[in-house]
Amino acid sequence: MVIRRATNTCATFVIVAFTVLAGAGGASSAVPSPIDPAMLPEDGPPVPPHPTEQRTLCVPAVAGGDGADIPRSQQDLGFDSVWPITRGAGQRIAVIDTGVSRHPRLPALEGGGDYVGTSDGTDDCDSHGTVVAGLIAAQQVEGSGFTGAAPDAQIISIRQSSAAFSVTGQREDPAVAENSSGYGNVDTMASAVRHAADMGASVINISEVACKPAGDGINDQRLGAAIEYATIAKNVVVVAAAGNVGSGGCKNQNPPPDPLAPLADPWDSVVTIASPAWYDDYVLTVGSVDPTGAASSFSLGGPWVDVAAPGTGITSLHPASPGLTNGVYGPDGAVQSFNGTSFAAPYVAATAALVRSVHPELTALEVMRRIEATAHAPAQGWNPYVGHGVIDPLAAVTGESAPGEPVQVHHQSVSIDPLPTPPTPDNRSRDAALVGAGTVGTLALLTLLASMPLRRVIRRHLPERRNIDL
Template sequence: MRVRPTVRSATIASLLAVATTLSLGGVGSAVVPAPIDPGRLPGPARPAPLAPTEQRNACAVALPSTVEPNGPLPQRAMDFESVWPLTRGAGQTVAVIDTGVARHPRLPGLIPGGDYVSTGDGTGDCDAHGTIVAGLVAASTDPASGFAGGAPDARIMTIRQSSANFSEARRRDDPNDVQNTSGYGNTQTMAMAIRQAVDNGATIVNISEVACRPAADGIADQSLGAAVHYAATVKNAVIVAAAGNFRSGGCMAQNPGIDPLHPAADPWDSVATIATPAWYDDYVLTVGSVDPDGAASEFSLGGPWVDVAAPGTGIVSLSPDGTGETRSWLSGQGQQMPFVGTSFAAPLVSATVALVRARFPQLSAQQVIARIEATAHAPAEGWNPFVGRGVVDPTAAVTADLPDGAVAEQVFASAQLPNPEPPPSPDGRPRTVALAATAGIVTLVILGVLASLPLRRRSSRRD
């Protein structure tokens, strides 16, 4: 029912990235989806690190911002408020698998889902990331603020799966251990976190983290593939994943766009960078980032697995210190940096999924994904590797009159024109008549000349 296949990968990077210059990237190559092996699914277990960990760096600092009555640009662009009379996401549990989600008055009913980084319960956020993501999904409304989550009645389940500020207490160099950053978290802990989330009632799973590796290198992430397959097909959960940020973590080569000389070419044949879990396209709704003008953000990693897009800049959300709001954080060099990235586009789509699932509880996970894709604002070519089927439209996703199994078909801006009619055969009749008339006149002239010859002879004799 989806457009593109699945595969594998590694190098999860926390997507606290800054916009960088877009490059067409390295030479691509064909990638082959790794078959899903249900036997690689992690068994049920209490959340805990795979090895003893310790904090190595000071926690990130999110800077407080003034509460403003006007909604931030991403929320205005998505126009969630127009949907709230119909649905606010009640009854939906969105698991945020990230750096943890701090307790906040505007996240009532926060569910501690577990901690794979340390000994907590998932409600510690040392990286100022997971709380931002959770606020974009489900922050409750505040009369003094124009900011709120897209699905304010949904509940958040927090599972801390990664941190750039923690690492193994006795770190071993293992080439098969693909870390989130220089910190802690890998594809195995992500797979475990996904199972933990859906086994405990999550209907939607937001993963604003991605693992990247050059296509030529490949990666053994079969446990992660088994986990997203289990979540989507056995537990009927919608998995929403960030596409990844170009030049962040291991996402160092941009995947190419559509070749105008070969528009029908298979984009899987020219992949430069593979990203997981984003490329498990049969089971994951993968989200790219767009700028305020609707164009793909320069930092958004493309790929044949990108399904839709949402705003990934101008982000305002809840502060990880447990009070107020924030729109920027301090880097390790003391620079004030805005929150930008596909990390923050993904939760806007997760909020949309919560609205749709609350409005149409009879729809399966795949039908919800199909509805969101079918109602997105498609690019001129119908699909491209940076925005997928286009920018998500929550109002259309909730209100469009579509059959339950509707799947968006690629619609192209150009139309096939009929071949022109061949020109009619020339009519030779006028020429034939003219030639015949000319021939007749010439004949009469000749006959006249011949007839006049005897008369000339007689006249000459008389003379």
Template sequence: MRPPAQAAVVVIAALIAGAGTPAAAAPPVPDPALLPPGGVAAPPDTTEQRIVCSAPNDAPDGPQIPAVQRILDFASVWPLTRGAGQTVAVIDTGVHPHPRLPALKAGGDYVSTGDGTEDCDGHGTLVAGLIAARPVAGSGFAGGAPDVELITIRQSSGRYSDRAHTEDDAARNGTGYGDVRTLAFALRRAVDLGATVVNISEVACRTVSEGLFDGPLGAAVQYATDVEDVVVVVAAGNSDACRAGNPGSSDPAAPGADPWDSVITLASPAWYDDYVLTVGAVEPDGTPSEYSLPGPWVDVAAPGSGLVSLNPGSAGLVDHIPGPTGPQPISGTSFAAPLVAATAALVRARHPHLTAREVMARIEATAHSPAEGWNPRVGHGVVDPHAAVTAPLSPGHLRPDDRTPVEPRPLAAPAPTPSPDDRPRDIALIAAAVCIALAAVVLLSVPRRRPEGRS
């Protein structure tokens, strides 16, 4: 997990040894043969908790809508849909039960012996709240799609470790427990449990020279999207955890160059761009967040700083988390991703005929595009939930009913135009003629006088 002072993305370790081919600076190609088997969730190693659980303080709650919710304006979509009928899986550090998450289902635990509803890190509950927290009277905070059902699967934790490995084993324990191996299992399980949208606010980073052995995870994202028609939304990653970074803009000397050629750090599962919707972070004013890891796989962006969500340790809210120097604001691409996952759930609920790929394309097409059309920091731009749900569908995205030919219906002949009523005019003309005639009679009946003094 990212250091508590920033708490942005749960960073999972990439296996040093495993199936697959070391990554190169090119889009990865999944191998379906590496798909992990389904089954009951359980950690593949014997684990133990080594750090006490996080305990953030409650944030003030009131009728004011938090900045991020005002910016994205999810409430403007709710008269059309609040996400009912959709199931969003949160693969994270677990989701603690909360009064404002009444439709939470346990999906399993790859960290310990629980069922996914223990969140010792606090990270997964924050993510879940941004997706599905129910509105309540007197509180301005709510998740983007409050009527969805949630599945929680715990697959990583910064508080647990593999009991067989020492604390200085960076390959497995540098960021706690959880790696691309357990993430692949968790994604397969989420899909098999019926998720229609999956949120993954976790990332494994390696430099191009080190390579990523994440073949099973690549097979799992391909299985989710192409086989089971699931929208997979993932965080782009943060530059403090993925320290080598990547260029944040195109080379002005070579504007047509392939952006994959300049990649330094690979991020999984974000780099499976053909199969996932990768989300970068922006500030409330729309500028790209400095911590958001750029890459040719970034598809869209959402606000990732100054967030409010559910407190995993109480029935309230939280806007800061404990850090080494005191409470720190919540920020990171981890929290931009669930805002896009909520948008995907709203789109799927409103347009259930769209495939997963069509939903992702729709979210990209309706985002607020940067001037250049795409860039490696924000992708196609900041997501717009209202536009994603309400924009007119293209001919290829018509509902099945809209594609059915309609038999022509004969139109009735227009009614004849009624003849004008000339009676008032005729009466007026007759009356005028009578008056003129009477005047003439009167004039003719008056005797003419002869002039006097003349013989």
């Protein structure tokens, strides 16, 4: 169970597990509660809020993915076309996750702290955070086709969750088994976001999500306050995974728009809420697409989804060796690949870092709008599963715009001049004819009306005859 969740989720199992400890309620059924800055957690050295212990073995990652072949997702997004312009130097990207193991291809990894155990954030028992970090900033190595999307950026690792840990002495209750495995909640995430922002991160990647059925509420006001603080007060681009249907509390997919009610508010039809993804004003939320470009079947939709990126068949850094991994061993010994919106979000976080390295004048919100504006939009322009579409890193970096203005992307489409305005037609002859015809018609009508009383008088004075028409 732990292994399945580690490979197939964006750590929803951990976050949802401890929403019970955080409490229930506090938000409306469809939208987050208004953000209260007073709920912002204080910053301080990261420590677990409860005594913890490791309860299960660490998730074993399989060695795989080495070689000269470029992973499909890396090819599809074309990050190599951006690298002659920027490779993300100077950007510090905080990965709030299960920790990031030290790896030769992350030489500048910085430990940001640990809300699960006693490490500095560079222990990864779940084979999740290391994979996420590698997708963002793994350096190039000769002979390897795999490279992080922003290989010159620096990773700050903050361990916020782990499926292998739990509160010391806690024992599983069969009635609530799914809510009692793992450690991490929306409160520890809030503290991690605040801490990352105060450490000077320019981008924060959160490949974790807490889901609840709409109507149950989720006590995430501290997280909402931390997200707003990071985005507005500290000018950090916050990127979050949308969540995976079937994982943790993300049990039911949110419905598509009703074609019979095109103007309906999509928030009114939400059946599953997801945090921090649903803080749409301050978070760039990422869905997953498969190799065909279609929304992945597992990707949780919602009115808060902004963009999408590949999230299947992922290759990245191995958490316990100098090489790469493309999956973990399942309970039956079979290899399970890395699939999930967890692994789509890092591509967007890396894109944000690339944009910020070239356009330091842009605010966090402007960077978010830029990435949305340059994405490959679906036919509807936006939908709840891929948002504004699959990201285009080159377009996001090279599009031209002034701060606060829509991005003009010159290389994505050919500009054509508008059709010339036709000359004003000379309608004088037509108008004269219409006036003449109208005058004649009016006179005829008046003549007819004037004759009607006379006709009635004549009829009264004539002798009655048949077959006489006047």
